[in-house]
Amino acid sequence: MRPVRVRFAPSPTGALHIGGVRTALYNYLLAKKTNGTMILRIEDTDQTRFVPGAEEYIIQALEWVGIKTDEGVLQGGPHAPYRQSERKSIYKQYAQKLVDDGNAYYAFDSEEELEAMRNRLKATGSVHQQYSATTRMMMDNSLTLPESEVEQKLKSGVPYVIRLKVPDSEEIELHDLIRGEVKVHSSQVDDKVLMKSDGMPTYHLANVVDDYLMQVTHVIRGEEWLPSAPLHVLLYRYLGWEKQMPRFAHLPLLLKPDGNGKLSKRDADQAGFPIFPLNWTDPKTGELAKGFRESGYLPDALLNFLAFLGWNPGTEQELFSLHELIEAFTVERIGKAGARFDIHKAQWFNQQYIKAKPDEELAEYLLASLPAGTCSPERAAKICGVLKERVTFTHDFWLQGKFFFEAPASYDEQVISKKWNDDAIKVLTAFSTALAAIPDLTAAVAKTTLEKVTAELGIGTGKILQALRVSVTGAGSGPDLMLSMEILGSSEVVSRINRALSTIKKV
Template identity: 65%
Template sequence: MSEKKVRVRFAPSPTGPLHIGGVRTALYNYLFARQHNGEIIFRIEDTDTNRFVPGAEEYILESFKWLGIDFDEGVSFGGNYGPYRQSERKELYKEYVQKLIAADKAYIAFDTPEELNAKRQEVQNFQYDASTRDQMKNSLTLSKEDVEKNMAKGEQYVVRFKVEPNIDVIVQDIIRGTVKINSSIIDDKVLYKSADQLPTYHLANIVDDHLMKITHVIRGEEWLPSAPLHVLLYRALGWEETMPTFAHLPLLLKPEGNGKLSKRDGDRLGFPVFPLEWKDPKTGEISSGYRESGYFPEAVINFLALLGWNPGTEQELFSMDELIEAFKLERASKSGAKFDYQKGIWFNHQYIQLKSNEEIGRL
């Protein structure tokens, strides 16, 4: 364990209601931080402006308030490392984009979507990487004058990460152990788009985690394929020595176990997949929530904690304090956890029996 103060973050995108899988990720971050007398930061990753949904941020914050997961700093909480909303950090990201270009770790690319599509039609499994970048329209193939001329004309461009080929990239993961891949399978990812003057997730994520002194990145398994790229970005920016430790959590699976849990599964089988009820601002469709369905927040927390984590004992009922004491990331499962909603009902019944009539009446 690092001797630095433990700092973790939960960083949702305001693109809709908070999925129950996101709640579990936040819970595991919270338990880890509290167990190590550390801090948990709430960050909003809103660089994808096309998918922004009004009211989503407020919904997420209200969900955590109901569940009893409190943050130490971040959006709505303040702190010394703000702003904590990515859309308010644009100039900061530009600075690091320029540093990568100046160090020959990134380059400007002018290829249009149409040109890229044509290339994909022409070349099977086309990948923009070390083997193809010298055939494309970018600052590695164009003269400096042409690059400046294109930019002066207002031509749209992206900045791509220049991935060095044939390098072994090693990711040390608390749950999965050592993950090793060859850099040749990683394409030159887009880090920045001139169209909206915003970075992509990969760059913003690395810059924010470094500047906010995040020590552990605890996130879903779906981000594991991106981890080698993130290691390379830390290296390119000269931050490898302070790179956080990774832990990639198992997916929450459908009750039948065949694929990732989705809202449709809840609709189909009659259980909520959101902590609170959600009304879609566009369609008016209402999705059920655990709060409105008569669940105690303690029951939801207890149920989620044991989805993908094993305490190593027969104990099933845990208060938040007991979870903080017992939680060990190393005991999280590598394989996905089936969402047993009947078990969730069982947990709620256990908590109902422990409550007073007055507490039950307030449900």
């Protein structure tokens, strides 16, 4: 058995889509599980679609979620370069070999001629309008033109492409790790362009050549590649690499949350959830797309969620650390059907992960929302501790814990209209006075003090608790009030109560 080598090979045409992250994750899991190698290769053969910053984005995104590559564009390796645009000459020689062996040919047809051919075929009611075994003899190529003319065109710099000569009647079979045997008749495969007129290879050629040269053992990629997989098989065969052909695993697609179709940025925007791991500003439009990170998701929660979209361990465990994921992962347990993207589940995972994280780590998220130096890490950790059971996103620590830093600017009107009465005012006044004598306030002391006050006044504690909360936090609900007061400190609580007492009108 060859050592496992997998690759994640995105195109730098924009931000890395969440589906791409999942593909990278499955590759990574297999690599780690087998002590294999994960390669990051950049497929930038389409110069017209190149987007500046996209490669950097992909690298940062992978880093954020915690998918580490072993070899590739970042750290180099024995098969460098890992950017396909820098491997141009390599592809050229293999394309040449295919031509020399009679498995590929030069084609000189212009765009207009191709268009005309398609229209012609459409008009005659032909099912396929492809450049294929049935049409190639009607076109301008090295199969139809006399050798001298071909040579002359080549020499004089007439633009050309190299096309694969697909056999006209042959059953092409391939074994997919997820789907089993897949058979496609060669008549359904067209004479795909291998080398473009700009001298760059197309995906098909570059992909096969690189996977072979980089000794890739498993090609784990999206299902959208399944239809062209037979073409790739042909390429391996013609290049004489059939024995080294990697195993294929075509992943089910990530689908829109409602309705059908591939998950797209539009759907995410519409439903109001992120689709990119990190914030992404489109350099063309300047439009900002919010990332999972910036939306308050934890990377390990996102990965756990993603892992379960199309894969499951067969047990009832759902919470998996990355390490556990590696242990449990097998390609065999990847499902066949597309998975709808349900952001609710992602939120649930996030909540679980936040709850499980130590307060000190959580504190960093809170601190990030605060001006530097406003709050000690210890205090932030304490605040996160009282908040973490009730938080879904990392920014909720700030949203829900704001009152720890700012005295209420307004008071919940509903609570006031219902609970701000004479009894409440009596208790709060007495409680404030009592607290003033207790500089080191703890939750327990706050509780006994309050109980003492209410007992003396003969008023039920429960009746005024809401009023107390509103005077201290401004809100009608929130984390444990006694603990909150402990964190706030005695003098702050006293001043807030007094301020409420003087500001809020009696009902």
